Amino acid sequence: MALTDPIKIGVLFSETGVTSAIGRSQMQGTLLAVHEINDAGGIDGRELVPVYADPASDPSRYAALAERMIARDHVNTIFGCYMSSSRKAVIPVIEKWNKLLFYPTLYEGFEFSNNVIYTGAAPNQNSVQLAEFMTDNFGARVYLVGSDYIYPYESNRIMADLVLQHADSAKLGEAYVRLDASEQDFAPIIADIKSRQPDFIFSTVVGDATARFYRMYAQAGLDPRTMPIASLTTSEAEIAQMGAAASAGHFTSAPYFQAIDSELNRQCLARYRHHFGDHSTPNLCWESAYFQVHLYANAFRQAGDDALDTLLPHLLGSEFSAPQGRVKIDPANHHTWLYPRVGRVDAQGQFAIVREAKRAVQPDPYLVTHSLGDWTGRLERLEV
Amino acid sequence: MVSKNASVGTQTLRVTPALLKDLRMLRVAVFHPDDADGAQLVQQLQRIGCQVQAFWPPLPQLPEGVELVFLAVRPDIIALDFAWCSGENSPALVAVVAYENPTIVEAVLRIGAKAILPAPVRSFGLLSALVLARQLNGQIGTQAKRIVKLELKLAGQRNVLEATRILSVSRGISDDAAFDLIRNQAMAKRVTKEEIATAIVNANDVLNFAR
Numbered sequence: 391m392a393l394t395d396p397i398k399i400g401v402l403f404s405e406t407g408v409t410s411a412i413g414r415s416q417m418q419g420t421l422l423a424v425h426e427i428n429d430a431g432g433i434d435g436r437e438l439v440p441v442y443a444d445p446a447s448d449p450s451r452y453a454a455l456a457e458r459m460i461a462r463d464h465v466n467t468i469f470g471c472y473m474s475s476s477r478k479a480v481i482p483v484i485e486k487w488n489k490l491l492f493y494p495t496l497y498e499g500f501e502f503s504n505n506v507i508y509t510g511a512a513p514n515q516n517s518v519q520l521a522e523f524m525t526d527n528f529g530a531r532v533y534l535v536g537s538d539y540i541y542p543y544e545s546n547r548i549m550a551d552l553v554l555q556h557a558d559s560a561k562l563g564e565a566y567v568r569l570d571a572s573e574q575d576f577a578p579i580i581a582d583i584k585s586r587q588p589d590f591i592f593s594t595v596v597g598d599a600t601a602r603f604y605r606m607y608a609q610a611g612l613d614p615r616t617m618p619i620a621s622l623t624t625s626e627a628e629i630a631q632m633g634a635a636a637s638a639g640h641f642t643s644a645p646y647f648q649a650i651d652s653e654l655n656r657q658c659l660a661r662y663r664h665h666f667g668d669h670s671t672p673n674l675c676w677e678s679a680y681f682q683v684h685l686y687a688n689a690f691r692q693a694g695d696d697a698l699d700t701l702l703p704h705l706l707g708s709e710f711s712a713p714q715g716r717v718k719i720d721p722a723n724h725h726t727w728l729y730p731r732v733g734r735v736d737a738q739g740q741f742a743i744v745r746e747a748k749r750a751v752q753p754d755p756y757l758v759t760h761s762l763g764d765w766t767g768r769l770e771r772l773e774v
Numbered sequence: 775m776v777s778k779n780a781s782v783g784t785q786t787l788r789v790t791p792a793l794l795k796d797l798r799m800l801r802v803a804v805f806h807p808d809d810a811d812g813a814q815l816v817q818q819l820q821r822i823g824c825q826v827q828a829f830w831p832p833l834p835q836l837p838e839g840v841e842l843v844f845l846a847v848r849p850d851i852i853a854l855d856f857a858w859c860s861g862e863n864s865p866a867l868v869a870v871v872a873y874e875n876p877t878i879v880e881a882v883l884r885i886g887a888k889a890i891l892p893a894p895v896r897s898f899g900l901l902s903a904l905v906l907a908r909q910l911n912g913q914i915g916t917q918a919k920r921i922v923k924l925e926l927k928l929a930g931q932r933n934v935l936e937a938t939r940i941l942s943v944s945r946g947i948s949d950d951a952a953f954d955l956i957r958n959q960a961m962a963k964r965v966t967k968e969e970i971a972t973a974i975v976n977a978n979d980v981l982n983f984a985r
Contacts, residue, residue, distance in 0.1 A: 450809075478872050482894040500875035540849040543877045758876055
């Protein structure tokens with residue numbers, strides 16, 4: 391291959407289907423980074439060329455399209471996947487061909503593949519911080535609501551474990567809804583919440599159903615000041631779907647919010663809006679999708695190639711100044727050192743950051759028993 | 775070729791384990807979606823020569839004669855309870871898993887799997903998992919039966935002691951003589967000492983009723 395040839399990369403995010411709001415933003419985050427890299431002269435003069443396909447939120451389509459990108463388009467690296475089911479569908483393909491997947495999504499942990507780089511939060515980088523904040527400020531009687539798949543099951547197990555470490559704690563309910571849940575699916579859950587009066591609700595509802603759940607909560611006249619919803623997945627993208635009125639006062643724990651007060655973040659958002667306008671809403675998964683392409687490009691420059699065995703030594707341990715702060719790929723577990731934060735949705739549909747890690751927190755994807763009060767996960771108090 | 779055991783005079787006779795010999799007769803139920811992993815699983819079992827039937831979703835009752843079950847422990851079925859995975863004569867169960875988080879591991883433990891087959895399914899490793907699961911299941915079954923027998927025996931011996939005491943008091947004879955009496959009765963009636971003892975203890979209870 392000539393040293394001026396373009397470099398093809400696979401981009402595999404759902405632009406349609408139940409998780410398309412996040413999927414589109416991850417796609418845009420990826421393309422922003424590609425744009426920046428190419429504007430700055432590419433990777434040693436070689437243009438980065440994304441090959442896209444829309445798996446439409448369907449795991450089997452993810453697997454088929456990943457295989458096509460590798461076999462037909464000859465890509466060595468794929469950036470993609472949101473739900474765990476999509477990642478699990480792609481990993482066998484990636485491993486079979488010995489290629490590399492960058493996965494820019496928070497997930498439930500308990501996984502390592504030599505062929506995957508995980509740039510979203512592991513539970514020790516978001517759940518522990520959220521449990522600590524919610525129990526400190528609202529109490530430890532929790533009601534768990536989630537979409538019916540593995541991430542919510544496991545997240546709820548961790549949250550219940552954490553919350554139940556408190557005195558006077560209780561799990562008042564645990565309910566699951568289908569991925570495309572309607573208002574009718576949420577009605578009995580909202581009624582149950584209303585009668586049980588938990589201190590807070592932990593929501594692991596994902597995708598388009600998120601907006602329906604928050605709207606139903608608002609319509610039922612429940613008050614976020616006394617019984618807020620806490621989430622790991624309700625980002626600016628879901629808030630844009632449901633509107634600021636339905637989301638104001640609720641909490642989310644994530645390593646990235648648009649509201650992060652740094653010049654680097656503001657410039658990144660400005661560049662994004664300049665190139666892409668309001669096509670999608672930047673959020674935690676957008677940011678991971680963005681910075682992971684830069685990590686890849688930097689490693690490629692050093693390696694001169696993106697064949698897995700050539701690229702990996704330069705990728706592992708590498709760092710990048712991302713909008714959330716300086717992140718680093720952990721060489722031992724391929725996950726990423728990130729900055730846990732807790733934000734409360736304000737009247738404009740943005741997050742006011744109320745807690746923030748001053749140092750990056752090491753990813754620990756195989757942690758079974760999380761502990762409240764673990765100082766390695768302690769966050770700085772910003773307000774509230 | 776020089777054998778490592780050349781200095782050892784005796785030869786061990788290597789016998790093929792029965793668990794391997796009866797693979798061809800083995801009736802296997804596969805509860806797995808009809809996808810690449812499901813196909814790989816069924817094909818490998820057929821290569822080995824097992825009698826395979828495949829279903830999804832899992833059946834509430836097993837087909838007749840099934841001795842081994844492969845079950846895909848997927849997030850969408852972990853809340854289900856299957857009568858056939860607990861119970862005395864339950865078949866050996868191999869869990870097919872794609873996730874290794876505590877939620878799934880807990881489900882694997884709860885259904886009593888005796889071996890694990892990781893997904894994506896590869897042909898290598900399936901035979902060993904299958905044999906190991908059957909061996910463990912067999913051993914656990916044998917031990918459970920033995921424990922029941924021993925518990926009965928223990929309870930019976932308590933009765934023999936009690937019956938000996940009842941006889942020695944009521945007839946004014948020594949414990950040894952009372953024990954001999956029980957043993958002789960058992961031999962004459964061709965039943966166990968424990969059964970005679972139980973009869974004596976029960977009779978004594980009846981005779982002493984409301985006294």
